[in-house]
Amino acid sequence: MAYQDLREWLDQVNWLGELKTVEGADWDLEIxxxxxxxxxxxxxxxxxxxxxxxxxxxxxxIVAGQLNSIKRVALTCGMPTDMATxxxxxxxxxxxxxxxxxxxxxxxxxxFMENVWEEKDVDVLRFPTPRYNIGDxxxxxxxxxxTITRDPEEGWLNIGTYRVVVHDSNSLGLYISxxxxxxxxxxxxxxxxxxxxxxxxxxxxxxxxxxxxxEVPYGLSEYDFAGGLKGEPIDVVKLAQTGLQVPASAExxxxxxxxxxxxxTEGPFGEWTGYYASHVREEPVIRIRRMYFRNDPxxxxxxxxxxxxxxxxxxxxxxxxxxxxxxxxxxxxxxxxVYCPPEGNTRLLTVVAIRQRYPGHARQAGLVASQxxxxxxxxxxxxxxxxxxxxTDMKDVWWAMTTRCDPVEDIxxxxxxxxxxxxxxxxxxxxxxxSRAIIDACRPxxxxxxxxxxxxxxxxxxxQVREKWGKQILS
Ligand SMILES: Cc1cc2nc3c(=O)[nH]c(=O)nc-3n(C[C@H](O)[C@H](O)[C@H](O)COP(=O)(O)O)c2cc1C
Ligand SMILES: [Mn+2]
Numbered sequence: 513m514a515y516q517d518l519r520e521w522l523d524q525v526n527w528l529g530e531l532k533t534v535e536g537a538d539w540d541l542e543i544x545x546x547x548x549x550x551x552x553x554x555x556x557x558x559x560x561x562x563x564x565x566x567x568x569x570x571x572x573x574i575v576a577g578q579l580n581s582i583k584r585v586a587l588t589c590g591m592p593t594d595m596a597t598x599x600x601x602x603x604x605x606x607x608x609x610x611x612x613x614x615x616x617x618x619x620x621x622x623x624f625m626e627n628v629w630e631e632k633d634v635d636v637l638r639f640p641t642p643r644y645n646i647g648d649x650x651x652x653x654x655x656x657x658x659t660i661t662r663d664p665e666e667g668w669l670n671i672g673t674y675r676v677v678v679h680d681s682n683s684l685g686l687y688i689s690x691x692x693x694x695x696x697x698x699x700x701x702x703x704x705x706x707x708x709x710x711x712x713x714x715x716x717x718x719x720x721x722x723x724x725x726x727e728v729p730y731g732l733s734e735y736d737f738a739g740g741l742k743g744e745p746i747d748v749v750k751l752a753q754t755g756l757q758v759p760a761s762a763e764x765x766x767x768x769x770x771x772x773x774x775x776x777t778e779g780p781f782g783e784w785t786g787y788y789a790s791h792v793r794e795e796p797v798i799r800i801r802r803m804y805f806r807n808d809p810x811x812x813x814x815x816x817x818x819x820x821x822x823x824x825x826x827x828x829x830x831x832x833x834x835x836x837x838x839x840x841x842x843x844x845x846x847x848x849x850v851y852c853p854p855e856g857n858t859r860l861l862t863v864v865a866i867r868q869r870y871p872g873h874a875r876q877a878g879l880v881a882s883q884x885x886x887x888x889x890x891x892x893x894x895x896x897x898x899x900x901x902x903x904t905d906m907k908d909v910w911w912a913m914t915t916r917c918d919p920v921e922d923i924x925x926x927x928x929x930x931x932x933x934x935x936x937x938x939x940x941x942x943x944x945x946x947s948r949a950i951i952d953a954c955r956p957x958x959x960x961x962x963x964x965x966x967x968x969x970x971x972x973x974x975x976q977v978r979e980k981w982g983k984q985i986l987s
Pocket of ligand 2: 670672728729730731732
C-alpha cells in the first residue's frame with residue numbers, strides 16, 4: 513500500500529522486517545561507524561533509526577541507510593518488493609521512459625510547523641548532528657536532505673542534495689560542485705549582487721531524497737519529477753519568508769539565505785569515492801532566518817563513504833536504467849542488460865551485456881555507454897560482455913574479462929573526458945579531465961563460432977539436481 517510520509521514509510525519498512533532502532537549511540541563517530549558496519553556486514557543492510565542519541569533527548573531521531581535494500585528501493589518507487597536486480601533495473605527504465613512530470617500541489621500547512629524558531633532563537637546545535645568519519649572537518653547536518661532554491665531569472669525550483677556542515681548555532685556551510693543546478697542559480701543571484709534564498713528539508717519521504725540526487729534535466733523541478741514517479745502531485749507548503757516550497761510532510765525545515773561574498777572554510781568530508789579528494793575550500797554560508805520542526809523530528813542521514821554505500825546502492829539501479837535507455841535511444845541494438853555496481857560507485861564501472869549482431873557492435877555499445885549523459889561525469893571503466901554473462905554477477909563479469917578480452921586488442925583508452933574536483937586519481941591543480949577505458953570482454957565477433965565452447969551444466973539438469981540434492985548440500 514502507498515505510504516504518505518516518512519513515518520508511514522518507516523512503519524512499512526518495519527513490517528518488511530528491515531528496521532532496526534538503535535538507542536544511546538554517540539553522534540561523534542559512533543553513528544557513522546554503526547552505519548558502516550550495518551551496510552558492510554549484514555546480508556541485507558537494515559534501515560537504522562537512531563533514538564536517545566548521547567547527550568540529546570529521546571525523540572530527536574536520525575534515520576540512515578533508508579534505501580539500502582532492494583525491497584526498500586522498490587517500496588519507495590511504488591514497485592513490487594520481491595524483484596531480482598535486473599528486473600528492478602528494467603522496471604526503473606520503464607518508469608523513466610513513460611514518466612510524465614506532475615507539478616506539486618500547494619497546501620496551507622504541514623506538521624513541521626508544530627515548532628517554529630525565529631531567527632533570534634535558532635540553535636541548530638540542539639539537534640544531534642553526527643560527525644560521521646574521523647577525517648571530517650565538521651558535523652554534517654545535510655547528507656540525506658533537500659536543498660531547495662529558485663532560479664532568479666527563469667523562476668523554476670531546483671532540489672539537490674549538496675552537503676551541509678554546521679558552522680555554529682545559526683549558520684551552515686554548503687558545498688555545491690561546479691555545474692550543479694543550484695550552483696548555476698547561485699551564480700546568477702550573485703552576479704546581480706542579490707542574496708540567494710535557500711530552504712533545507714532535513715527529513716522527508718525518501719522518494720524526494722532519491723529525486724534530489726538524480727540527474728533531473730536542467731529547468732525541470734525535482735518535485736515535478738518525483739510527482740511523475742509517484743503518479744500523483746507532491747504536497748508542498750510555500751514558506752512565508754523566501755516563498756520557497758518545502759515538502760508538506762517534512763520533519764525539519766530550515767529557511768535562510770546565502771549572501772554574495774559570504775564564505776567560510778568547508779571540508780574535508782568523506783566523499784562518495786571513499787576519499788577526501790576535494791580537501792578544504794572557501795564555500796558559501798547559509799545564514800539561518802527561521803527553523804521549523806515536527807515534535808520528535810526525524811532527520812535523514814546518508815553519509816557518502818568508501819563504497820558500497822546507501823547512495824551507491826540505490827543509484828546503481830537508476831544509473832543502469834538511464835544508461836540502458838540512452839543506449840537504445842542512440843540506436844545501439846540488442847542490449848540485454850546494463851549494471852553499474854555499487855562497488856564501482858555506479859559511476860566508475862559500467863557493465864553492458866549485448867547479443868552481438870555485427871562487427872564493431874561491442875565497441876559501439878562500450879563507447880556510447882561510457883560517454884552518454886548518465887555516464888559522462890567522472891566515469892572510468894566500461895565493460896562490454898556477451899548475453900550469457902549476468903552483468904549483476906561480478907564473478908561472471910570477471911570470468912568474461914579474464915577469458916574473452918585480449919588486452920592489446922580489446923582495451924580502448926579515451927583521453928580528456930569530463931571529471932571534477934572529487935576525482936581522487938587526478939592531482940590537485942590538474943582536476944577537470946580524466947581518461948576512460950572501454951574493455952571489450954565479448955568473444956571476438958569474427959571467430960565467434962570457433963571460440964571455445966563454455967563449460968556449462970544444462971539448465972534442466974541444474975534444476976533437477978537442485979531439487980534432488982540442493983537441500984542436503986547447500987544448507
Ligand atoms: C548522499 C549524497 C551527497 C551528495 N553530496 C553532494 C555535494 O556535497 N555536492 C554536490 O554538488 N553534489 C552532491 N551530491 C550529488 C548531487 O545530489 C546530485 O548530483 C544531484 O543530481 C544534484 O542536483 P542538480 O542536478 O539539481 O544539481 C550528493 C549526492 C548524494 C546522494
Ligand atoms: Mn536539478
